[in-house]
Structure formats: structure tokens, C-alpha cells
Amino acid sequence: MPTLLFQPRGHHVASLKTKVTGIDFENPYLLGSGPPGTNAKVIAKSFDLGWGGVVGKTISLDASKVVNTAPRYGKLKDKTNPDIVVGFENIELISDRPYATWLDEFRQLKKQYKNRVLVASIMEEYRKDAWQTIVREVQETGVDAFELNLSCPHGLPERKMGMAMGEDPSICEEVVGWVREVSKIPVWAKMTPNVGDPKVPAKAALKAGAHGISTINTILSVVGVDLRTLRPMPTVEGYTVPGGYSGQAVRPIALRHVMEIARAVPGVAISGMGGIETGFDAAQFFALGASTVQVCTGAMLQGYECINKLNEELLKVLVDHKLENISQLVGKSLPYFSTHFDLVERQRAAKAARTGANKDAETWKGEIKRETDSLTSV
Numbered sequence: 001m002p003t004l005l006f007q008p009r010g011h012h013v014a015s016l017k018t019k020v021t022g023i024d025f026e027n028p029y030l031l032g033s034g035p036p037g038t039n040a041k042v043i044a045k046s047f048d049l050g051w052g053g054v055v056g057k058t059i060s061l062d063a064s065k066v067v068n069t070a071p072r073y074g075k076l077k078d079k080t081n082p083d084i085v086v087g088f089e090n091i092e093l094i095s096d097r098p099y100a101t102w103l104d105e106f107r108q109l110k111k112q113y114k115n116r117v118l119v120a121s122i123m124e125e126y127r128k129d130a131w132q133t134i135v136r137e138v139q140e141t142g143v144d145a146f147e148l149n150l151s152c153p154h155g156l157p158e159r160k161m162g163m164a165m166g167e168d169p170s171i172c173e174e175v176v177g178w179v180r181e182v183s184k185i186p187v188w189a190k191m192t193p194n195v196g197d198p199k200v201p202a203k204a205a206l207k208a209g210a211h212g213i214s215t216i217n218t219i220l221s222v223v224g225v226d227l228r229t230l231r232p233m234p235t236v237e238g239y240t241v242p243g244g245y246s247g248q249a250v251r252p253i254a255l256r257h258v259m260e261i262a263r264a265v266p267g268v269a270i271s272g273m274g275g276i277e278t279g280f281d282a283a284q285f286f287a288l289g290a291s292t293v294q295v296c297t298g299a300m301l302q303g304y305e306c307i308n309k310l311n312e313e314l315l316k317v318l319v320d321h322k323l324e325n326i327s328q329l330v331g332k333s334l335p336y337f338s339t340h341f342d343l344v345e346r347q348r349a350a351k352a353a354r355t356g357a358n359k360d361a362e363t364w365k366g367e368i369k370r371e372t373d374s375l376t377s378v
């Protein structure tokens with residue numbers, strides 16, 4: 001696996017190894033919570049193929065309450081090339097596999113893959129004892145960190161879970177506080193983009209002691225209407241619910257969420273995701289303040305093997321910019337966000353410079369007193 005790359009000219013060396021919230025990563029790519037990390041077999045395969053980490057499919061104490069539908073996905077395809085999936089909607093719930101099975105699998109994976117990062121994504125009802133039980137029992141298995149799913153936008157909110165928590169800053173703070181009372185490993189709070197100001201719930205989670213923020217979960221959406229039947233999709237027995245949108249189309253929105261939180265809380269550990277399919281996509285998340293990235297839909301569409309391409313492309317960006325590691329890229333583009341007023345001022349100044357307003361021929365036209373004043377600083 002290419003964690004090191006040597007550039008023949010100039011002997012520049014770049015590494016993808018990184019350390020975030022106290023955890024060492026071989027590379028900064030995790031599979032995002034969802035189908036890619038849905039059982040021990042596929043998680044082991046991902047580690048073997050070189051993924052730096054895996055966030056497991058979200059689990060809860062009682063999987064019997066979780067019942068999925070089929071179909072549960074909808075693709076928005078490129079009009080000229082239907083092989084290209086522009087956006088992806090799902091109405092999938094969290095894992096329906098038994099909790100006890102997950103505990104065994106986490107234990108077995110951590111025994112087998114000591115140097116790979118295994119993050120347990122957990123979700124529970126709005127009860128302190130439920131959250132504290134799942135945290136206590138799951139951390140015993142040796143997983144490296146928790147990701148709290150405060151953000152699934154469909155199905156679970158009907159049980160006051162997922163996004164029903166993440167959209168309410170006071171509940172975010174309370175739930176993260178419950179977790180932090182008993183957790184002994186790093187805690188990342190996974191946030192929803194379905195809010196007006198993403199800074200508010202993220203700050204509430206951090207105030208309660210979250211070590212990092214994962215963002216974004218999916219965006220509420222209706223992928224389309226089947227014009228033969230006039231039924232909205234994905235159609236289950238003629239009906240549907242709004243689902244979560246992911247894939248390429250959401251990347252600009254995800255980048256904005258990462259940027260807002262990174263600017264509001266300098267130095268915060270952000271695990272950025274939403275539409276990452278290439279190492280060049282990932283590099284943009286780092287430049288806007290993420291320190292790890294996650295890939296879910298991109299892996300579902302391209303296969304687990306895409307990790308090699310993701311690594312190579314990200315290394316190319318580091319080498320091109322003569323950077324030695326990811327942390328040197330983190331936040332590089334953040335200083336270049338400003339206000340509209342400031343953009344207008346900058347443009348005015350640039351135009352003046354271009355048109356030669358600073359040149360003597362343009363300045364001295366005969367009104368020497370006014371012209372002298374115009375060059376005076378106070």
C-alpha cells in the first residue's frame with residue numbers, strides 16, 4: 001500500500017500517515033458508516049485492501065426494532081451517460097443485525113487488526129441509561145473510537161433518534177454529555193446538514209466534550225417521481241418517505257459545512273464526508289479543515305479497491321504542493337473566505353491597480369490640492 005511516495009525531482013517525500021484525536025491512521029481514509037462496513041467480513045476485507053479505518057454501520061441495543069424495505073435506494077443518473085451516478089438517495093435504517101453479534105465481531109476484528117482503526121457508530125433512544133449501556137458495552141470490545149449518529153434523517157427520527165437529536169442543540173449537548181460520563185475512548189459526533197446553521201449543534205456537541213465532529217450525514221431529499229405511475233421514488237408498495245441524499249451532488253454542500261465548523265472552532269478534529277470519489281475530492285475537504293475523510297457512496301459505486309486510487313491522488317496533491325503530510329494541508333484554504341463587502345473592496349482595489357490609478361499620469365491632472373490629499377494617508 002503506497003503510504004510513501006518519492007518524487008524523483010527534488011527528492012520530496014510525502015506520507016499519508018496521520019494522528020487525529022490521539023488515534024494513529026495509516027492513511028486518513030475511513031469507510032463511512034453504511035453498507036461498506038456492515039459486518040466483520042467486509043470490514044476485514046477493507047482493512048486488507050488498505051483503508052485507514054472503518055466506521056461500522058450504525059448499531060443500537062435492540063436490532064429487532066429495525067426493519068428495512070426493498071427497494072431502499074434511488075439513483076440520480078447523468079442525462080448523457082447513465083453509468084455516471086450524480087446523486088444517491090437511501091431510505092435505509094441502521095443495522096438490523098443483532099447487537100450481540102456486533103460485539104463479538106468488534107472484539108474479533110480488534111484482535112486481528114490491531115493497527116487499523118475501527119470506529120463504532122452508535123445510536124440510541126432519548127434515554128440516558130440506553131446511551132450509557134451501549135457505550136460501556138461497546139468500548140469493552142476494544143474499538144478505537146465512537147461515532148455518535150445524531151444525524152440519520154429518515155426512519156429513526158420517527159423514534160426521536162438520529163437527526164431528531166442532531167437538529168436540537170440542547171439534546172446534542174445532553175446526549176454527548178451522557179456519553180462522555182462513561183466513555184474512555186475518543187468520541188466523534190456525527191452531524192446533520194439538515195439545519196440552518198451547522199455551527200450551532202456542532203458547538204453544542206463540542207461543549208459537552210465531543211473530541212471531534214463528523215459531517216455530513218445525508219441531506220433530506222426526494223430523488224424523483226416515476227412519470228409512468230406518478231409515484232415518488234424509491235417506491236415501496238406505491239409509497240415513499242423523503243430519504244437521505246449522498247454522492248457527488250452533495251459534495252459542495254458538505255464542503256461548506258466542514259468549512260463553517262472549521263472556521264468557527266479553529267483546530268477542531270473534523271472527519272469530512274459527502275460525495276468523495278477521488279483523492280482530489282478528499283484533498284478539498286482537508287484544505288477546508290477536515291483532518292480525516294470518510295467515503296460511503298463512493299465505495300458503493302466504485303468498490304472497496306478504490307482506496308489505492310484515493311491514496312495515489314491525495315499523495316499527488318501533497319507532492320505537487322511540496323507538503324510532507326496531511327496536517328500541512330489541513331485548513332490551507334480557510335483564510336480565503338471573506339465577506340461580500342470585502343470582495344467588492346478587493347475588486348475595486350485590483351481594478352484601480354490595473355487601470356493605472358497609481359500611476360503619475362493618471363493622478364496629476366491639475367487639481368493639485370485634491371490630488372495631494374488623495375495620496376495622503378491621514
Ligand SMILES: Cc1cc2nc3c(=O)[nH]c(=O)nc-3n(C[C@H](O)[C@H](O)[C@H](O)COP(=O)(O)O)c2cc1C
Pocket residue numbers: 032033034035057058088090092093094095121149152190216217218245246247248250273274275276294295296297298
Ligand atoms: C445506503 C446508505 C446507508 C447509510 N447508513 C448510515 C448509517 O447507518 N449511519 C450513518 O451514520 N450514516 C449512514 N449513511 C450516511 C453516510 O455515512 C454518509 O454520511 C453520507 O452518505 C455522505 O457521504 P457519501 O456521499 O460518501 O456517501 C448511509 C449512507 C448511505 C448511502
